[in-house]
Amino acid sequence: MLGWALTFLVVALIAGFLGFGGIASASAGIAQILFFIFIVLFIVAMIARAVRGRPPV
Template sequence: MLGWALTFLVVALIAALLGFGGIAGASAGIAKILFFIFLVLFVIAMIARAIKGKPPV
């Protein structure tokens, strides 16, 4: 999922350089949403691992 967020970020940067404001804004928005979803899932995974008694990596 983090890979998708980075892909949309790169698309947004390229679109912004080429002057496509709408596409750049949409891609940046998607990248931001995917990044936060990844962050939430990462925190949930770390909490679940801590509850099971395994030390965080």
Template sequence: MLGWALTFFIVALIAAVLGFGGIAGASAGIAQILFFVFLVLFVVSLVARAVRG
């Protein structure tokens, strides 16, 4: 999940440098969503592991 977020972030950076604002904005939005999903799943897995022992 984090790999996909980094991939979309890099695509957004390249698109921004080349002047494709719409693609850069969309890719940055997708990267942000994926990053927050990754964080939520990571915290859930940490809590589940702590509860199990």
């Protein structure tokens, strides 16, 4: 999922550089949403791992 966020970030940067404001803002928004979902899932996975008795690495 982090790969998708980075992909949309690159698309947003390229679109912004070329002057496509609408596409750039949409891609940046999608990248931001995917990044936050990735962070939340990462934190949940770390908590689940700690609860099961294995400390985070």
